[in-house]
Amino acid sequence: MKPINLKEKLQQFSAHWHPHRIAEVDDMQVLLAKIKGPFVWHAHPEEDELFQVLQGTLYMRFRNRVETVRQGELIVVPKGVEHCPETRNDEEVHLLLFERKTTRHTGEVNSALTQNHYPEI
């Protein structure tokens, strides 16, 4: 029940594509992530996933288009929809994610980028 400062939390890690957990809300979790470059195509068959852009510009690729999500914007990827987040122009982008605690990082896909544990900070 203490305030959580997003910028202070973001200073506590530097690895890209490695979400860190900052809070829980019922069976959901709030994650922070720093991302850069392309991720991997995946879907979460049972879970929606919210991405809020705190810094930079996120390009959310879907199979038939790309959505540009800027600082101060959010996007919800519905369950089952294949997506591939990426950043461009060598930009590091900071995200807040809101998703179920059961949501796997890259869904059914295993990749060198896949994280199975999100440290709490």
Place this chain on the structure above:
Amino acid sequence: MKPINLKEKLQQFSAHWHPHRIAEVDDMQVLLAKIKGPFVWHAHPEEDELFQVLQGTLYMRFRNRVETVRQGELIVVPKGVEHCPETRNDEEVHLLLFERKTTRHTGEVNSALTQNHYPEI
């Protein structure tokens, strides 16, 4: 699956203490609210509630203390904990809330400020 711009959404309403729904994530909802002055004491027996401050300073009163939550910060009020959000110095504060769709605005309390419907914008 379109980006949602928080500032644009906030321009679509002006009433204080009347959350508007901008997105859903599984059985949770994302709300925006403009608040000013004191609210009412209440609790949500079964649901946690997350408050992210987008503009201004939120004072989250608990029975034994007050937490100051500034722009760029968030706070989670656990289920069952009595709380009373307020703003000070006549400031309008903008909030993003994550909570269950079942969460009632003022819990078991009925007040002149209680909203039973959150418009979608």
